Amino acid sequence: MNLTGKIAIARYGKIYRGDKAKFAKQNGLIGVIIYMDSKDYFPDSVVSMPNGPGLPDTGIQRGTLKEENGDPTTYLYPSTKYAYHASPEEYEARLPGIVVMPINFKNALPLLESLAGDEVEAEWQGGSKDTPKYTYGPGFKDGSDKKTLRITVNLEYRMVR
Numbered sequence: 001m002n003l004t005g006k007i008a009i010a011r012y013g014k015i016y017r018g019d020k021a022k023f024a025k026q027n028g029l030i031g032v033i034i035y036m037d038s039k040d041y042f043p044d045s046v047v048s049m050p051n052g053p054g055l056p057d058t059g060i061q062r063g064t065l066k067e068e069n070g071d072p073t074t075y076l077y078p079s080t081k082y083a084y085h086a087s088p089e090e091y092e093a094r095l096p097g098i099v100v101m102p103i104n105f106k107n108a109l110p111l112l113e114s115l116a117g118d119e120v121e122a123e124w125q126g127g128s129k130d131t132p133k134y135t136y137g138p139g140f141k142d143g144s145d146k147k148t149l150r151i152t153v154n155l156e157y158r159m160v161r
Helices: 017-026 088-092 105-114
Strands: 007-011 031-035 099-103
Parallel strands (some): 007 031
16 A cells, blocks of 8 residues: 555554654655544543543543654753754754644544545454444545545744743
8 A cells, every 4th residue: 555645544552652653754644643542542331531530532642752852952951041952953853754633532533434445453443332443544435525634733943931
């Protein structure tokens, strides 16, 4: 399957989210949508917040994609006023280089339901008892609505105190 110029949808878990971005870029993808699956974060048997410990289907995980510690502009050191700050070219090399967007399960479900292709292996299946079987893609099933996902990325470089 040629992945060049495509956007993948990937489930959190199994491997580090930063590796998902790195491997996607290595395989020619231009972006990755990462979602939290209901099977992992809010199974049918668990009551979701605020009435229980489960994450609601609108919850989103946050975190870094970097492989090393520290701020990307001050590699391995705290980002202070007096620290050496890398140039944009230097620190951008430490970032994934493709758009990676976390979304919640509620927003991921219409995309997952519309994907065409062969069914994924049983251990890759997620969702709840009411979720359709996951497929690999590529593309969408005949007759499914066109899916549009707008992503706005604002990169602001500033000192935070």
